[in-house]
Amino acid sequence: MRSPSPTSILAVSAFALAACRGEVSEDPPVTLIRNMHNQPKYKAQAAGKFFADGRAMRQPVEGTLSVEAFEEDDERSTGVASDAQGYVLDIPKKAAAAFGGVDALVARGKERFGIYCAPCHGLIGDGNGTVAKRGFTGIASLHQDRIRRSPDGQLYATITNGVRTMPGYAAQIPMNDRWAIVAYVRVLELSQAVSAK
Numbered sequence: 603m604r605s606p607s608p609t610s611i612l613a614v615s616a617f618a619l620a621a622c623r624g625e626v627s628e629d630p631p632v633t634l635i636r637n638m639h640n641q642p643k644y645k646a647q648a649a650g651k652f653f654a655d656g657r658a659m660r661q662p663v664e665g666t667l668s669v670e671a672f673e674e675d676d677e678r679s680t681g682v683a684s685d686a687q688g689y690v691l692d693i694p695k696k697a698a699a700a701f702g703g704v705d706a707l708v709a710r711g712k713e714r715f716g717i718y719c720a721p722c723h724g725l726i727g728d729g730n731g732t733v734a735k736r737g738f739t740g741i742a743s744l745h746q747d748r749i750r751r752s753p754d755g756q757l758y759a760t761i762t763n764g765v766r767t768m769p770g771y772a773a774q775i776p777m778n779d780r781w782a783i784v785a786y787v788r789v790l791e792l793s794q795a796v797s798a799k
């Protein structure tokens with residue numbers, strides 16, 4: 603067998619270098635085998651030809667309520683006290699019971715925080731996650747006195763509805779998981795509250 607020519611070695615190494623991971627690029631990634639990258643499907647809010655009104659999405663049947671959207675326990679689902687005088691002060695007992703106790707609640711919260719919050723807020727909640735490093739500015743540190751002193755229900759409502767430039771996560775994170783994240787944020791806050799003065 604002939605040994606490879608210098609030109610082909612150069613070409614192969616140039617390709618290998620160009621494919622370096624971790625580089626920031628505006629271009630879409632090169633995918634040789636596209637597998638299921640292209641799928642004929644409708645996305646939310648897209649136009650479609652099938653229905654007469656030209657929308658791909660359907661309205662719920664009039665007078666109906668989705669089972670997922672219905673929650674009898676208002677305080678647990680909104681984080682707002684039932685007398686509407688402010689936020690729920692503490693994590694509802696039923697949320698902890700859903701996981702089988704406070705330890706399990708915190709463990710679940712730690713896992714969910716790592717998935718949903720750490721990309722922006724960082725693993726220790728200082729607002730310095732990967733997304734922040736890539737240029738999303740203004741991500742709050744969770745170790746501010748104002749947030750530390752806020753009622754648990756307010757933190758829960760922030761996760762549920764979002765706040766200013768932070769999107770809400772009610773669609774991705776189920777109710778009890780949101781409370782679990784609140785529990786873990788409290789743990790993080792305690793862990794970072796020691797001053798080294």
Ligand code: HEC
Nearest residue numbers: 718719722740741742749757760761765766767768771783
């Ligand atoms: C896409 C990035 C992003 C993700 C993911 C994210 N946040 Fe935020 N968060 C922000 C930004 C940006 C702000 C600051 C909003 C502002 O003040 O304009 C913020 C603010 C906050 C605040 C402060 C609210 C206040 O009262 O000022 C809390 C608490 C918070 N986030 C908790 C969370 C938790 C818990 C999660 C995970 C469920 C999460 N965030 C996920 C971007 C994010």
